[in-house]
Amino acid sequence: MRKTPIDKLVVLPVNKFIKSSTASGIVLFSSVVIALLLANSPWADAFHHFWEYEFGVKLMHYEFSKNLHHWINDGLMAIFFFVVGLELKREFIDGELSDPKNAILPIGAGLGGMIFPALIYLFFNHDSTASDGWGIPMATDIAFALGILHLLGKKVPLALKVFLTVLAIADDIGAVLVIAFFYTSDISLYSLGMASIFLGIMFIANIVGVRSFLFYAIVGLGGFWLAFSMSGVHATISGVLAAFTIPGNVKIKAGNYVEQMKKLIHQFENAKRRKDSPLISWSQMRSIEKMRFYSKAAMTPLQLLEHYLHPIVAFIIMPIFALANAGLTFTSEIFTHIASPVTMGIFLGLILGKSIGITLVTKLLTTLKITDLPEDVTWTQIVGVSFIAGVGFTMSLFINNLAFATPLFLSEAKIGILMASIVSGLIGYLTIKGTLNRKRLKPH
Numbered sequence: 001m002r003k004t005p006i007d008k009l010v011v012l013p014v015n016k017f018i019k020s021s022t023a024s025g026i027v028l029f030s031s032v033v034i035a036l037l038l039a040n041s042p043w044a045d046a047f048h049h050f051w052e053y054e055f056g057v058k059l060m061h062y063e064f065s066k067n068l069h070h071w072i073n074d075g076l077m078a079i080f081f082f083v084v085g086l087e088l089k090r091e092f093i094d095g096e097l098s099d100p101k102n103a104i105l106p107i108g109a110g111l112g113g114m115i116f117p118a119l120i121y122l123f124f125n126h127d128s129t130a131s132d133g134w135g136i137p138m139a140t141d142i143a144f145a146l147g148i149l150h151l152l153g154k155k156v157p158l159a160l161k162v163f164l165t166v167l168a169i170a171d172d173i174g175a176v177l178v179i180a181f182f183y184t185s186d187i188s189l190y191s192l193g194m195a196s197i198f199l200g201i202m203f204i205a206n207i208v209g210v211r212s213f214l215f216y217a218i219v220g221l222g223g224f225w226l227a228f229s230m231s232g233v234h235a236t237i238s239g240v241l242a243a244f245t246i247p248g249n250v251k252i253k254a255g256n257y258v259e260q261m262k263k264l265i266h267q268f269e270n271a272k273r274r275k276d277s278p279l280i281s282w283s284q285m286r287s288i289e290k291m292r293f294y295s296k297a298a299m300t301p302l303q304l305l306e307h308y309l310h311p312i313v314a315f316i317i318m319p320i321f322a323l324a325n326a327g328l329t330f331t332s333e334i335f336t337h338i339a340s341p342v343t344m345g346i347f348l349g350l351i352l353g354k355s356i357g358i359t360l361v362t363k364l365l366t367t368l369k370i371t372d373l374p375e376d377v378t379w380t381q382i383v384g385v386s387f388i389a390g391v392g393f394t395m396s397l398f399i400n401n402l403a404f405a406t407p408l409f410l411s412e413a414k415i416g417i418l419m420a421s422i423v424s425g426l427i428g429y430l431t432i433k434g435t436l437n438r439k440r441l442k443p444h
Contacts, residue, residue, distance in 0.1 A: 024314035025147025028394070031322035032418075039327035051324050072324045073401055076317045078225060078239040083313045084172050085243025086306040091169060093248050093302075103170075105362060105371045106163050110170030112361030113389050114138040117353030124345035133342060133403045135178045136413055137349030139395030141421070142168035143318065145388050148425050155436045157381070159374035164385050167358070175395050176240050183402040184233045191231035195238070198223035202245035211247055211301050220245075246305060251297035260294045318394060325397045328414045337412050346416030350390040351424050358386035384431035390424030392417055 038047040051072075056065025066074065092098060117137035125131050145168055149161055202219055210216075220242045228238035252260070264287045273281035280288075296304075337343060362382055365371050373382070400413045 024143050024318070025150075027315055027319050028143060028147075028322055031319035032326045032393075035323045035325075035327040039329045044329055047327060048329075069324055072321055073398065074229060077321060077398060079309065080313050080317050080321070081176065081237070081239030082243050083239075083306060083309050084176070085240035086246065086302055086309070088169060088173065088240070089244050089246070089248055090302060090306065091166075101371070103166060105365055105374070106166035107170040108365050108371075109163075109358045109362045109386075110140075110167040110174065112357035113140070113167065113354045113386065114171065114174045114357070116357030116360075117349035120349040120353040121345035124341040124348075128341060129406075130342045130345075130404070130409050133346070133400070133409065133413060135175075135182060135399045136396050136403060136417070137346045137353055137392060137420070138171075138178065139175050139392045139399060140168050140171040140354070140389045141391050141393040141395055142172065143314065144391045144393050144421070144425065148388050148391065148429050149385075149432070151429065152432055152436060156432065157374070157376040160377050160381050160385060160432075163374055163377065163382075164388065167385070167389060171389070172395075175399070176237060179399065179402065180233060180237045183399065187232040188230060191227050192233065195224055195227035195231055198227060199241060199245065202242065206245050206247050209247075211251070213301065213305065216242075216246060216301075246302045248300050248302040250300055252294060254298070257294055257298040261291060264291050264294075321394065321398070325401065326414070326418070328411060328418070337408070338415060340412045342409055342412040343416040343419075346392075346396070346413055347420045347423075350392050350396070350417070350420035351387070351427075354390035354424065355383065355386040358389055359383055362386075378435055380435050381432050384428045384435070386428075387424050387431060388428030390428070391421045393421045396421075 038044065041047070051069040052067045054065060054067040055071075118134045121134045121137050122131065125133065142165075145164060146161070149156055149164055198219055202216060202224065205215060205219075224242055225238045268284050268287040271281050271283040271287065273279075273284065359382060362373075366373050373379070396417045397414070400410060400417065404410050404413060
């Protein structure tokens with residue numbers, strides 16, 4: 001295939017970067033750094049006020065207006081949770097979660113990694129007005145966690161990557177349930193009823209064979225998400241529920257697809273066209289159109305949407321969320337609150353709670369012979385992964401905004417989240433790297 005200068009200079013380098021396993025982590029980390037720099041620069045006031053800019057939509061007598069910060073946290077993050085929902089459905093259909101035997105260990109470890117951090121946080125804050133923050137240290141940032149593991153290279157056992165992936169997915173399920181049941185405002189039964197109708201329409205459309213992205217986008221956004229947003233249950237839950245309505249089946253089986261493509265390729269090759277013409281013939285055009293039709297029919301809308309939306313979430317939505325939420329202004333007052341119950345509860349919850357909870361439950365399940373340790377994975381690597389799971393960042397910041405309204409608590413929580421994420425990630429990285437170095441030095 002002939003490559004143009006724009007391909008060589010822009011398209012190929014960008015595609016290579018996007019497909020890199022660590023690229024999304026680099027972009028997300030850069031967004032955090034930029035947010036912190038702007039929040040502590042001469043433009044800090046303008047930076048903070050920018051997120052308070054308010055706009056909305058008005059339909060007849062109904063008006064839906066929020067500031068930019070809320071649009072990001074309620075709107076864009078609903079798309080993030082939609083992709084999480086797509087990943088969950090795919091895992092349940094034909095992934096690690098489809099076989100209970102494979103899922104017992106990481107799901108159990110994930111549960112331990114949620115309970116212990118919450119208990120540690122409540123130990124510091126059980127009798128204060130900040131007790132609502134117990135959900136903050138329960139979360140794991142799947143993008144950062146997997147990014148750290150990928151930084152260690154190909155020598156990391158595949159089973160360890162699978163363990164962390166399923167653990168993080170289980171953590172996502174837990175976070176969704178925590179938000180749904182514990183971080184919701186007063187519920188409007190009317191709005192929830194309207195949302196249920198739209199959700200039912202989407203499920204029925206799936207059953208009868210509707211596969212149009214446009215249909216699910218219109219009903220999902222214009223109906224379900226809007227009604228759900230006004231129900232009192234946090235809007236991000238709508239993303240997960242909507243994802244489960246997306247069809248996860250193909251219209252043409254693999255064998256039939258291969259047969260059709262062989263015929264069409266044969267027709268394409270034998271179609272008449274001028275040898276000196278740079279254009280293809282109309283007959284070849286029709287063959288390509290049919291190839292496109294059969295190719296689309298051979299793919300599931302579920303996987304297609306996940307494929308299309310994943311880079312948008314990783315390189316646009318999550319960095320924007322980080323810019324809007326990670327901007328902590330470091331003042332002399334804040335530094336006096338580093339040892340506050342909120343900061344310490346989150347800091348120790350993410351570092352000690354995650355590591356103790358994941359390792360302890362993993363040890364318990366293997367000791368009781370309920371399940372076995374993954375092949376080629378050592379206990380030191382399990383400990384390393386348990387620390388990496390303490391990188392709460394995106395999800396912890398998100399729950400922080402739901403848990404607290406007090407600026408002081410919000411700031412103290414951000415300090416705990418940022419410090420714990422850095423320390424946990426570093427300890428986990430060095431712990432696993434040490435095991436890989438020992439393997440390299442082992443005599444043959």
